[in-house]
Amino acid sequence: MDAGTIKEFRKFKSIDKYNTGTNTYFLLPFRFHQVNNEKEVLVNEVGDFLIVPIGTSTRIANRQINDKEEIYADLIANFFISEKPIPDLIDILATRYRTKKSFLDEFTALHIFVVSLRCNHSCHYCQVSRVSENKQDFDISIADLKAGIEHMFRTPSSSITMEFQGGEPLLAFDKVKYGIQYANLLNEVHNKEITFVICTNATVFSDEILEFCAQHNVVISTSLDGPAFLHNANRPKTGTKSYEMVMQGIELAREKLGHDKISALMTTTTLSLDYPIEIIDNYIENGFSNIFLRPISPYGFALKNIKKNHYQTQRYLDFYKKGLDYIIQLNKNGHFMVEDYTTVVLKKILTPFPVSYVDLQSPAGMINNVVVFNYDGSVYATDESRMLAENQDFTFKLGHVQDSYHSLFYGEKAQYFSKFWSNETLAGCADCGFQAYCGADPVFHYASQGDLEGFRPTSDFCTKNMEIIRHIFDLIDREGNDIIKIFNSWINNTPQN
Structure with a gap:
């Protein structure tokens, strides 16, 4: 690669270069992870999820989803995309995020x-x-x-x-x-x-x-x-x-x-x-x-x-x-x-x-x-x-x-630990599809890897939790409402009717 090619490669591209589709929706923050050979799961900032065919996340990012598709309304309703730069119901999303983190309120x-x-x-x-x-x-x-x-x-x-x-x-x-x-x-x-x-x-x-x-x-x-x-x-x-x-x-x-x-x-x-x-x-x-x-x-x-x-x-x-x-x-x-x-x-x-x-x-x-x-x-x-x-x-x-x-x-000490205790800011966690369901656990990573931040690709904590969460989504995908009923009975600690 000669100097001219490098210069061209580094140049900022025009907005037209990124308009890969004809749809005009806006992307909201979400992550994704493959569940099995056919499906992936999309997860938004508050843990809402959609199990969809593999490749859907790419289609969303490339704005290839049109408003006639059944999934379009689900993506809008679950804050994966928006028809405005700032969704009308952004305050509801913020309230739900605060609720997820409300364990911090009482310390x-x-x-x-x-x-x-x-x-x-x-x-x-x-x-x-x-x-x-x-x-x-x-x-x-x-x-x-x-x-x-x-x-x-x-x-x-x-x-x-x-x-x-x-x-x-x-x-x-x-x-x-x-x-x-x-x-x-x-x-x-x-x-x-x-x-x-x-x-x-x-x-x-x-x-x-x-x-x-x-x-x-x-x-x-x-x-x-x-x-x-x-x-x-x-x-x-x-x-x-x-x-x-x-x-x-x-x-x-x-x-x-x-x-x-x-x-x-x-x-x-x-x-x-x-x-x-x-x-x-x-x-x-x-x-x-x-x-x-x-x-x-x-x-x-x-x-x-x-x-x-x-x-x-x-x-x-x-x-x-x-x-x-x-x-x-x-x-x-x-x-x-x-x-x-x-x-x-x-x-x-x-x-x-x-x-x-x-x-x-x-x-x-x-x-x-x-x-x-x-x-x-x-x-x-x-x-x-x-x-x-x-x-x-x-x-x-x-x-x-x-x-x-x-x-x-x-x-x-507490202030120092705070640099490592949020998975939203950790390498390997920040972009993980299961971030909303997992934790950081700096003590485990220090004990097992000698580092409070940890190296996620070789972390037993990540290996275990990512596979357990993936397995749960795979069960939900394969068994649908039948398994959801059992899972809800566990959450409520009450046998099914």
Whole structure:
């Protein structure tokens, strides 16, 4: 190419060069992604979508859609194109965008208190450096617990969740009890709606603990990895079988608190990958109507046991799809069962409202939706970031609980993180067709790639979420209203009529 050719190539072209069609509509911002061999999905700024033949996005951009085509009215109505430079209903679109981002209005809602690192289990995927049951030096102090609770009430959010974690938090039940009582005392002035959650392995319940939980309407979250052979392998407990103990604990909690006051969470290890059906059946047999087919997280001490805890994302996706297909078939056969992660994504696809699931928020849920008060008084931007700290990486430490609220939540660290927490501004996310349904998750990318922004082409976060979202759209395209009815029943948590 000679200099003259280069000069001609760089010259600005006339407007006629871009008038490739005869239609005069205006383009509004939208993105697109291929769903299968025949269809692509168009997604606008607020997550509205149209599943259309492949090539439609090119025809729209080239202004080759005419007003006699059936799709023309759909494109106008769903803010993909406009017959004016600024649509008449632009204020409605703006209101809907504000609604999608309204989780920012109330700021931090979830406050996690790590009251102890003591634990009575030796789970090989544990992400923190648990200590033995008798080491009370690893319990949070009353002074730090009080300071954390006082920070919690400084949030502008009218609804807050106070979640107790460990270790095993019930080994420090005195701190849990004090925390709930002090929060209720302060709430006589602040009048917020409070949800109390205890994340426990359900093996140390006592009458005192459950009576207190019943009195204060506490929700219990426990771990159940599936059938006994799986659960006992993943979550060993010296001298006994963990599965039998957790099932006894679940039944006892249901008896004392009510069936709806206890939920379970599973973690997918390498061993789990071959048994999606057995895991789901175990949840059903034990009276659960929902399951979260959760992959293992790349944090902390969970990374030390590579053989048991590390697998390719594609293997997880095969596990997830097989499990999801089975759950869908259960619903078609009249048995109501929900896959939780799919439901989070569906709420973003099928409803106009925001979701509180931290990993799929943009701006990210770190600080904006969740904060962690650790047993030693350290304050972290997310639960995962305190796990990194257990390996002496304090990148996401915001400060100490005795510091001021402003320095913790609006300080230099928080301002620095804000450069990386909106997927609208990240390379590889800004033009992604699924941006409206996904998040940024700078903690994950820092942990897995050493970079808060992350490199999307090799990101396991992107590989997983893009394929899950694509798979959901493929199901919608193939099964239409039949699958939409099932999906809406999951969103509403109500069986189909």
